[in-house]
Amino acid sequence: MTAPAKPLPHSPSPGDAPGSAGDALHRPVIAWFDAHARDLPWRREDAGPWGVMVSEFMLQQTPVSRVLPVYEQWLARWPRPADLAKEAPGEAVRAWGRLGYPRRALRLHGAAVAITERHGGDVPTEHAQLLALPGIGEYTAAAVASFAYGQRHAVLDTNVRRVFARAVTGVQYPPNATTAAERKLARALLPEEEHTASRWAAASMELGALVCTARNEACERCPIAAQCAWLAAGKPAHEGPARRGQTYAGTDRQVRGKLLAVLREAVAPVPQATLDRVWDEPVQRARALDGLVADGLVEPLRGGLYRLPLT
Ligand code: SF4
Incomplete structure (x- = not known):
């Protein structure tokens, strides 16, 4: 069914640049996040930058429900990077359990060693320093800088890419791999003010995880339904390359x-x-x-x- 596209009256957030592409999206998405965000351990004050980093490694390809118990055990055993750095890498692989994609455990161990050797055991604050750690790519560096240190970075994970694809670009799914155009759009949508940008990164990610999901978008409770380009266009079916399957058995x-x-x-x-x-x-x-x-x-x-x- 085609829903009418009714742009909301412009109501900029305090951190918006006047007229920026994301103005009309920031306030409703952040307000929704304030009301509906899950209480997750890595979002609490006491998680600290190391807790945020561990969660980002674990969450990249694994759902929250499976990450939670392993995350709790991991932080209890290795509350600081130096605690993990002292262990053999195989212990990280062992503790990774059944989270899948276990090379992430080795990379996290390698990052802990580098943090201990190069940064006195503290997760570095600068995006460039984070990116220079072994095993940390653009996404993780941006996520840690944004979520742990409240900085302004485009944090482009699968959930955010899907929200932007639908709400702004007007297609059902983003491309299989992140494109330069998506990065450009994410930067254009970033609020100017640092704290607002950090909230926006977390809020748009949570919206993709809870409301605008891959299989079951819940537009009736979406805070930006009135601005959503894909909904306004009548939810046209995906026309790009076939979606990559998640087959596991027999592989x-x-x-x-x-x-x-x-x-x-x-x-x-x-x-x-x-x-x-x-x-x-x-x-x-x-x-x-x-x-x-x-x-x-x-x-x-x-x-x-x-x-x-x-x-
Ligand atoms: S209106 Fe529907 S499709 Fe559009 S962003 Fe919200 S949940 Fe996603």
Whole structure:
């Protein structure tokens, strides 16, 4: 059904640049966030920059519900970067549990080591310093600078990209990979004032996570329904390249997950024969194990033994 496009009267937030592209979006989205944001541990005052950084690593490809218990255990065990830096990288992989994409655990460990060695154990405040840490890309650097230090950065995750694609560009889904045009749009939509920009980053992300979701957009309770270009156009169907599926069963990722699960549980090096039992197909099993070794997630030892990495 086509909904009428009724631009709201302009009501700039205190931090808006007059006439900026996002003026009419900031106030309703931030007001909605103030009323509906989830109370998540990494958003609390006591989370600190390290808590924010850990959450950003964990949340990149994993839903909040699965992250929560691992996050709590992680911060209880390693409340500061230096605590994690002292451990073997394999301990980070072990504690990562079943969050998936376990290279993130190694990257987080590497970042903790660099923070300890280069920054006296404190998560650096500057975006460029964050970006220079191993394993930290543009998204994570922007997210930590924005959420931990209240700075003004475009924080472009999947949820934000979907909200912008629909509300502003008028299409159902963003491209499969982030484009220069999306980055330009995100910068154009950023409120001028630092604190407002930081709130906007968190609020637009939460809107994508709770209301404008990939499968079930809840336009009837969306604070920017009146300005949404995709809704106004009658929600035209996606015309771009096919959406990437999330298949898992039968993939190398599944085999890698099974192999790692055995090694996480083990207190001593594991023989090849034990690993062979997790998957029947030998070629795929060998490929998965080789991949884990190449990624530094598994360390091969003499005598056909394997363990999580010590160095
Ligand atoms: S109106 Fe609907 S499609 Fe548009 S941003 Fe809100 S939830 Fe998403």
